[in-house]
Amino acid sequence: MAIDPTRAVQRYQTPPLDQRSIYLRRLVVRALEGGGRGHVGSSLSLIEIMRVLYDDILRFRPADPAWAQRDRCILSKGHGCLAQYVMLADKGFFPIDVLDGFCRYDSILGGHPEAAKIPGVEASTGALGHGLPIGVGRALGLRMQRQDARVFVVTGDGEINEGSVWEAALSASKHHLSNLVVMIDYNKIQSAGATAEILDLEPLVDKWRSFGFATAEVDGHDVEALRGLLCRVPLDSDRPTAIVCHTIKGKGIAFTEDDADWHHKSSLKAEVIADMYAALGVE
């Protein structure tokens, strides 16, 4: 069942995906092929957000994942982990071929990320609404230790149905956590359908603003726009930042786009994988 996100707040003239974005999606499909399953749409909407964070914004050392001065990137929508796994592999936190073991018995890469197993993963997520409270604690802890590292929390849109997100938002604002950045992957389709129908989040930017955040919205697939915006965070020296990223679920593979059916697939057949590769230009 394809859902037309008619309530999309803002539609952008997204530039075509460049070779790097297509390459990263191929890596996602490689992991999907290895595991035969995965959150397809939820990961594909995140690719540019994670790409820009890891390529241009975050401070990290793949050989020293616990480096004290690193920025902390918490993927709160843990089901979108493939987008983070491919970035961590691409940056050398672990070898690329580890992706092939996705969800397998002995793999470090499960269907949701675990901090104890995967170098570069800051928090075990998957249960929704946990990343922002943890991010608030980490941002407080970093500030108490006079560290200038920043905390980036990437949430989903269905995820922010959870009350704990808004509890944490109140607290982040109260503590003036300018070292905390929340990025909302607003693809407007959650597991069971359109966010507008299941639990409407609008007016979403106003909500974050009213909770005390400096806000911005951006085309979550426009690499230049994301880079330009994220280079300017924190957007306010006394407040946390919230960036609403308008994205398309399943972005980059035409037949998975804007379709709640592609939120998660548990038995991906070889021919479907072949179709995905073909859609990404792989013969």
Place this chain on the structure above:
Amino acid sequence: MRPACVNKVFDLAKRDPRVVYIGSDLSPDLTARMKQEMPDRAFMEGVSEAHVVGMAAGLAMEGFIPFVHTIATFITRRCYEQVAVDLCLHNLPVRLIGNGGGLVYAPLGPTHLAIEDVAIMRALPNMTVVSVCDADEMVRFMDQTLDWPGPIYIRLAKGFDPIVSRKELGFEIGKAIPMRVAAGGVNRALLVATGVATTRALAAAELLAARGLECTVLHMHTVKPLDTAAILHYSHDVRVVVTIEEHTLVGGLGSAVTEALVDGCALRLPLIRRLGIPDVFAVKYGNQDQLMAMYGLQPPQIAESVWEALKLTSA
């Protein structure tokens, strides 16, 4: 016990810069005192337990030792998934201080009665569950929390409970304390209790001694990790093991001790009697002692239960 606990957090914070205190709309006095001396490390957060536990996890990830304090029902039931995932899965040194464990909030009704807190905390991997019996023991326990790995659930009693613990018996997390060892003759009954139920168990043992029955009383201040060795040691020659807890009989101390006996006794189990709260929500208010009596947890009732159980074994 509550003042002893929160005051001790303050002391620990003075000694160790890793210690932070997070109240969830509770204990403004301590927060105010701490804020004067260490403003960075005292937080008064809102009525937002799910967030508070996650925030504590985040602080622990950055090297701090957060003590989170609110009412026991809310710090266990309300944010159970955060406790499971944020604290236990990450195995972080966060200390949850649950105010009013058991029947303390009797007049406030079942929304405030933490009668299953030990069971649900005990079910989580990596969690340590501690329920001391009085304020003095609380102080000895709190000194050990700094370097204990992983999360701890600390069950507080009402406060101003009689002091029955003894310094010379020491305190070690995970090590049961034999508070009374049956003197002479045949040791026929072992009483295992936790929290302020230990106080009642000791009083019951006195009553039984007056009737000529000597019992051993094992104080199981740490319900998890359970001191199985102590249970097996002190139960090896008894005919009856009686557990006493201010907690539902589903999954608490009685269940833990029974599991230990079943798993650890190769050939012959003693008779086991579990005294606690039946699988119901409280239907009365009043006070803690009244509800304890309603559930058969006052010393004369405990003594009678032990006596009756022993009669069964000699029948």
